[in-house]
Amino acid sequence: MLKIVIQVLVNGVLSGTMYGxxxxxxxxxxxxxRIVFIAQGTMIILAAYGSYWLLSLFRxxxxxxxxxxxPASLILGVGFYQGLFRKVARAxxxxxxxIAFGLMALLENLMFVMFTGNxxxxxxxxxSYALTIFGIKVSFVRLMAFVxxxxxxxxxxxxxxxxxxxxAVRAASENLEYAMMVGITPHTVNTITxxxxxxxAGLAGVATATTYGFxxxxxxxxxxxxxxxLAIGGMGSVxxxxxxxxxxxxxxxxxxxxxxxxxxxxxxxxxxxxxxxFKPEGLFSRDVSAKL
Amino acid sequence: xxxxxxxxxxxxxxACCAVPFVFDPEKSYVVYFLFMAAIYVTxxxxxxxxxxxxxQVSLGHHAFFGLGAYxxxxxxxxxxxxxxxxxxxxxxxxxxxxxxxxxxxxxLSKLRGDYFALGTLGLGEIMRLLTIQLGAFTGGPMxxxxxxxxxxxILPHYFIALSLAVLSIAVMFYMTRSHIGLALxxxxxxxxxxxxxxxxxxxxxxxxFAVAAFLAGMSGxxxxxxxFTIEPQGFYGLNWTLYPVLMCVLGGAGTMxxxxxxxxLLTAVFEIARYFLPExxxxxxxxxxxxxxxxxxxxxxxxxxxxxxxxxxxxFDIRRSLKRAKGG
Numbered sequence: 045m046l047k048i049v050i051q052v053l054v055n056g057v058l059s060g061t062m063y064g065x066x067x068x069x070x071x072x073x074x075x076x077x078r079i080v081f082i083a084q085g086t087m088i089i090l091a092a093y094g095s096y097w098l099l100s101l102f103r104x105x106x107x108x109x110x111x112x113x114x115p116a117s118l119i120l121g122v123g124f125y126q127g128l129f130r131k132v133a134r135a136x137x138x139x140x141x142x143i144a145f146g147l148m149a150l151l152e153n154l155m156f157v158m159f160t161g162n163x164x165x166x167x168x169x170x171x172s173y174a175l176t177i178f179g180i181k182v183s184f185v186r187l188m189a190f191v192x193x194x195x196x197x198x199x200x201x202x203x204x205x206x207x208x209x210x211x212a213v214r215a216a217s218e219n220l221e222y223a224m225m226v227g228i229t230p231h232t233v234n235t236i237t238x239x240x241x242x243x244x245a246g247l248a249g250v251a252t253a254t255t256y257g258f259x260x261x262x263x264x265x266x267x268x269x270x271x272x273x274l275a276i277g278g279m280g281s282v283x284x285x286x287x288x289x290x291x292x293x294x295x296x297x298x299x300x301x302x303x304x305x306x307x308x309x310x311x312x313x314x315x316x317x318x319x320x321x322f323k324p325e326g327l328f329s330r331d332v333s334a335k336l
Numbered sequence: 337x338x339x340x341x342x343x344x345x346x347x348x349x350x351a352c353c354a355v356p357f358v359f360d361p362e363k364s365y366v367v368y369f370l371f372m373a374a375i376y377v378t379x380x381x382x383x384x385x386x387x388x389x390x391x392q393v394s395l396g397h398h399a400f401f402g403l404g405a406y407x408x409x410x411x412x413x414x415x416x417x418x419x420x421x422x423x424x425x426x427x428x429x430x431x432x433x434x435x436x437x438x439x440x441x442x443x444l445s446k447l448r449g450d451y452f453a454l455g456t457l458g459l460g461e462i463m464r465l466l467t468i469q470l471g472a473f474t475g476g477p478m479x480x481x482x483x484x485x486x487x488x489x490i491l492p493h494y495f496i497a498l499s500l501a502v503l504s505i506a507v508m509f510y511m512t513r514s515h516i517g518l519a520l521x522x523x524x525x526x527x528x529x530x531x532x533x534x535x536x537x538x539x540x541x542x543x544x545f546a547v548a549a550f551l552a553g554m555s556g557x558x559x560x561x562x563x564f565t566i567e568p569q570g571f572y573g574l575n576w577t578l579y580p581v582l583m584c585v586l587g588g589a590g591t592m593x594x595x596x597x598x599x600x601l602l603t604a605v606f607e608i609a610r611y612f613l614p615e616x617x618x619x620x621x622x623x624x625x626x627x628x629x630x631x632x633x634x635x636x637x638x639x640x641x642x643x644x645x646x647x648x649x650x651x652f653d654i655r656r657s658l659k660r661a662k663g664g
Contacts, residue, residue: 080454082457128626128630132629132630132633141395142581142585142625142629143625145395145578145581145625146621146624146629149618149622149625150619152618153618153619154619156618157619264574268457271454275454309461310462310466313458313462313465317458317459320442320451320455321442321455322442
């Protein structure tokens with residue numbers, strides 16, 4: 045019994061990191077621009093399709109496709125910011141939220157028309173391979189997704205903490221007016237942040253393609269899950285997003301194990317609503333009043 | 337001015353009432369079109385009340401719409417109410433209102449607009465999943481099949497939907513002309529200042545949310561009486577939020593005429609697109625939202641006389657939002 049409980053925990057952590065990387069992207073974008081980018085999940089699915097088509101058309105291994113999908117997502121992120129959000133970036137949440145909402149509907153239906161509504165999954169030789177560590181079975185692709193999530197989080201943290209541009213992003217997300225006073229251009233920072241967020245979506249997309257089946261409309265659920273992770277972890281913190289995602293994954297897996305799979309989502313949303321209602325600053329967030 | 341507008345309103349309502357007698361509802365498409373338009377206008381006005389006037393962006397209107405439909409379906413399938421029962425329609429609205437109050441009090445008490453948007457978005461998903469999970473009670477994923485043999489003509493549906501649309505406009509009219517409307521607009525403009533001047537912010541926010549949910553729930557119930565197959569994907573679909581939002585924003589959020597114009601215009605666009613481009617028409621709704629926000633932030637109504645009028649400025653006025661972004 046204990047072994048099963050640990051097994052479920054491991055599965056939960058592994059699937060939770062996926063929500064985690066999506067949440068970090070959301071959190072970065074929210075942190076600097078106060079944009080609730082609900083098209084994040086749809087972007088992940090778009091990247092998953094990219095990975096899928098690279099494999100089926102050009103026989104490029106999904107893990108190798110990272111070097112194409114992630115830069116492409118970064119560029120798309122720059123394009124989104126410059127094309128859609130630049131004009132309304134400082135106009136408050138509602139216009140940007142609605143644009144993100146529109147973008148989600150647009151991309152979903154575009155993918156539906158182009159790729160049909162059939163669920164896709166990446167078929168690789170190692171898709172069902174599992175490692176056994178201390179008697180616990182760990183799916184290889186999920187472990188890789190976990191490693192990718194950690195690597196992505198590490199890279200973003202390194203960028204934010206150690207590079208000048210990253211410091212500019214952090215400064216802008218803490219206090220935009222003061223950041224502008226010391227010569228940081230908001231549009232540059234915003235563009236970088238958006239590109240980073242989309243890059244993470246690209247990474248998450250590759251991870252999704254290798255681990256789950258997906259269809260054009262599964263992105264919305266992903267966005268919601270990322271938002272739940274973000275709400276649990278606290279908006280605007282990188283580590284909080286990842287932890288929130290992991291916690292969500294664990295909760296989901298235990299619910300699915302003790303009840304049924306169908307209830308996992310209900311419980312996840314209930315946790316989300318409860319956190320929003322009673323602890324909107326998130327469970328892992330420290331200084332809230334200063335940030336919001 | 338007001339007398340003129342009242343006269344205009346009466347003429348329009350009379351014309352709408354006359355439509356089914358001019359166009360045969362059995363053969364003509366016009367009655368069905370106006371029926372759908374009336375439902376969309378109601379939903380759009382309902383969203384307008386919460387987002388346009390009170391400044392709280394709800395992304396969960398499909399939760400109330402679907403709940404309204406399910407209240408009717410559950411009661412009717414157990415023979416507690418009958419076909420086109422006014423009690424059923426009112427109960428649908430009441431149930432939606434109760435849900436809105438239940439969720440609204442904790443979600444709206446925080447001074448954060450985006451949490452409300454996220455929470456309501458989650459609410460829609462919860463309602464859909466709960467409906468699927470509750471199995472026999474809600475019919476599960478397959479939904480509830482209602483006795484479609486009771487359907488005679490679209491006429492009663494049309495008149496009920498039309499009265500709902502008129503009711504929603506009347507509610508908006510009352511709201512804008514009373515101290516309630518003033519309180520709502522002041523909350524939208526500056527929540528802290530509204531609170532400081534003695535307005536019970538939470539009370540008014542929840543009130544507007546509950547009234548909006550009441551309208552959305554009733555419009556869900558009337559569509560349930562028309563469609564007869566109540567299933568979670570259809571009635572808890574995100575489109576029931578997406579389209580009204582689009583109509584309201586395109587017409588002009590925070591104006592009374594905006595959602596009417598937006599509702600009629602977009603119902604026409606969607607119906608034409610559905611006819612000529614059946615596959616790809618949902619793409620356009622996404623594109624429309626983006627274009628409308630980017631190039632027409634105050635909606636069609638904002639185009640009138642160049643600038644938005646005092647007191648009826650669009651909710652998405654960039655200058656004001658800028659001020660708010662700095663203050664918050």
